[in-house]
Amino acid sequence: MLSYxxxxxxxxxxxxxxxxxxxxLLLALNQKDKPYFYLDTHAGIGRYDLSKPWAQKNREFETGIKKLWARDDVPAALKPYLDIVRAENADGHARFYPGSPLIARRLIRPIDRIVATELNKTDCAELQTLFARDRRVTVKLMDGYQSLKAHLPPKERRGLVxxxxxxxxxREFARIAAALREAHQRWETGIYALWYPLMGAGVIRGFERDLLATGIKKVLQFELRILPDDASTIPGCGMIIINPPWxxxxxxRTLLRWLWSALSINGAGGVKVEWLARE
Ligand SMILES: C[S@@+](CC[C@H](N)C(=O)[O-])C[C@H]1O[C@@H](n2cnc3c(N)ncnc32)[C@H](O)[C@@H]1O
Structure with a gap:
């Protein structure tokens, strides 16, 4: 039973x-002519209507996209992302928010391919409807960890997961570290991006140790904290990138520092950019 x-x-x-x-990451892949593959293991529904009751319940977008929506001073590196969000809202009101598979669909070229997997039946059906007419995108009702086994290595031999x-x-952290180890054995040269919540220093240190123990190289770690560590909710989140672009x-780092200044609550938190493992 999925609660989230x-x-x-x-x-x-x-x-x-x-x-x-x-x-x-996708824009970096677009730099080369050769086709690439994008795998979204936990894809969601692709497009979110922020005016619906579920989004209005806690209005979490108020401390996220709403803080960036009206800014006209965003750094150049952030602009392509905001342009994608704005393209979903041609009337100038921030009502629809694009999820990861829709962002990717906006960025890939005719030669590229997406597989998006989602375990929640209702969400998966919605995503299938959204992409029904795009032959570059395949949506499957599938466990994200099975998806890694089923789709890697891709025939394109370049791409992003x-x-x-x-x-x-x-124990999701341990599960993810194990899944990454296996996925990386299948496909060593792929780019992997892995999101995680900052659930407490001990949990994150354990996760970092598990990642180091996989022996995978070129592991870059980003974290963004916007609340004090003793806040009642998670103070921030992180992303592990394996095989990042040059x-x-x-x-x-520059982009995240700007994001921190835009999102931080009363100047709390900060940005971390570190190599967990290099070449
Ligand atoms: C954080 S959301 C994904 C958001 C999406 N990647 C985006 O950025 O728009 C996580 C999703 O994973 C789905 N999910 C949970 N467990 C899963 C599993 N084992 N395999 C695939 N999807 C799963 C949930 O239903 C939820 O839609």
Missing amino acids: RHLFHAGNFADVFKHPLLTR LIDSSFDRA KFDTEM
Whole structure:
């Protein structure tokens, strides 16, 4: 039984952290002519209506996309992401928020391919409807970890895997580290992006140790904190990127510092950019 529904959280600060990074990774893949593959293991519904009751319940988008929506001073690196959000809202009101598979669909070229998997039946059906007429996109009702086994390595031999779990099970961190180890054995040269919530220093240190123990190299870690560590909710979130593009660390540091200044609550938190493992 899945308890998490992204409907309640769409456009929150975690989305506004992960989706610009996703956008930059896909734009980097677009730099080369050869086709690539994008796998979204925990895909959600693709497009979220923020005017619906579930989004209005906690109005999480208020501390996320709403804080960026009207800004006209965003750094150049953030603009492609905001352009995608704005393209969903041609009338100028921030009502629809694009999830990761829709962001990817906007960025891939005719030669590229997406597989999006989702375990919630209702959400998966919605995503299938959204992409029904796009032959570049395949949507499957499937467990995200099975999806890694089923789809890697891809025939394109280049591309990106987003693992964006809802972390609604205990020991999800250990499960993800194990899944990454196996996926990386199948496909060593792929780019992997893995989102995680900052659930406490001990949990995160354990996760970092598990990742190091996989022996995987070129592991870059980003974190964005917008609340004090003793806040009643998670103070921030992180993203692990394996095989990032050239200079991704320095470019994203600037972007994340700007995001922190836009999203931080009363100046709390900060940004972390570190290599967990290099070449
Ligand atoms: C954080 S949301 C994904 C959001 C989406 N990646 C985005 O950025 O728009 C996590 C999703 O994973 C789904 N999910 C939970 N467990 C899963 C599993 N084992 N395999 C695939 N999907 C799963 C949930 O139903 C939820 O839609």
